[in-house]
Amino acid sequence: MPVLDFPSAHIDDKAASKLPSVAFAILEGEKDPDRLSAIAAHDLANRDFIYTLSIMCSPEIHHKVEELNHALVSDELYHAVGYAVELGLRGSTDNEATLAIADRKDWKRLAGASLNNDWLAHIASGYALRWIVSRWRQPETQNDASLAKAAAVIEEWCRAKSIPGGGKQNITRNLWPRYRSVSHLWASLYMMNGADIDIRTVSGFTTFCSTAQWLLDQAIKIVPKGRRPGETIVSLDNTWAVPATYVPRLIWRTKDSEIDGGIVGYIWNNDLNAHDIRKTDRPPFLGKQV
Secondary structure: OOEOOOHHHHOOHHHHOOOHHHHHHHHOOOOOHHHHHHHHHHHHHHHHHHHHHHHHHOOOOHHHHHHHHHHHHHHHHHHHHHHHHHOOOOOOOOHHHHHHHHOOOOHHHHHHHHHHHOHHHHHHHHHHHHHHHHHHOOHHHHHHOOHHHHHHHHHHHHHHOOOOOOOHHHHHHHHHHHHHHHHHHHHHHHHHHHOOOOOOOHHHHHHHHHHHHHHHHHHOOOOOOOOOOOOOOOOHHHOOEOOHHHOOEEEEEOOOOEEEEEEOOOOOOOOHHHHOHHHOOOOHHHOOOO
C-alpha cells in the first residue's frame, strides 16, 4: 500500500524554526512564539498540499513529482536570496544552490500543466468515486453504485457541456484506471472546493486528509453488484493512503483497552445530488474552449 510521504513528516520543531518563512518573520521583528509556530504550520501545510497535488496528477510517474519538488525548493532559494539582498544582509551560497537557482523551473507553471494536462480524468475519477460511495451508502440506491453507472452519468454531463473525451468506454478503460489510486484525493479536493474550504490552511488540509481517507475507507468495502466477492471498487494494495498520524480519529480509552470510534473532521453530504456531476456547471477554465 503506497502512503503519502508528506514533507512535514521530515521536519521537526527545530527544522521548522529555520524555515525561510519563519526566519524572515523574525527578521521583520516577529517575536511571538505562537505566531511563529502558526507561520511554520501554514508553511508546512502548503508544502504538504503541493506534494499531494503532484501525486494526484502523476500517481505512477515519480520523476514528475521530483521535478516539481526540485522546482519548488529552487524557487524558494531564489526568493530567499532576493529578500536577503533587500534587507541588506550579506552572505554566500554554495555551488549546488547557485546552480539550482540558475536552472530553476517555474513550479507554478509545472503544477498548472499537470492539472490541465489530464483535467477530465481528474474530475471523472473524483466524481465516479463520489457517485459510487454516495449510492452505496443508501440501501435503495445500491444497485446504482457501480463504475458503469458512474461513467454513464459522466458521459451524459460531458455531452451536455460539449466536452470531448467523456465517453463511458474511455472513462472505464482509460481515465478511471489511470487515477483510481488517487480518486479519493480528487473526490476530497472537489468536495473542499464545493464547501469553500481552503486546503492551503492547516485546518483545511486536515479536513482534506480526513475526508480523503474516510472516502478510501468506504470504497475498500464496496463490491458493486455483479462483481466477485472481494472485488472492491478500489484496493488498498495500489491506492495512495494518508498517513495515520495526519488523520484525526475518535478514541475512547478504558481501563483495559482503546476503542476506535473512527475518523473525525471529515465532511460528507448525504444528498445524492451533491455527488452527481450532472448538477455541476462546465468548468470555468474551459470558457474559451469548445
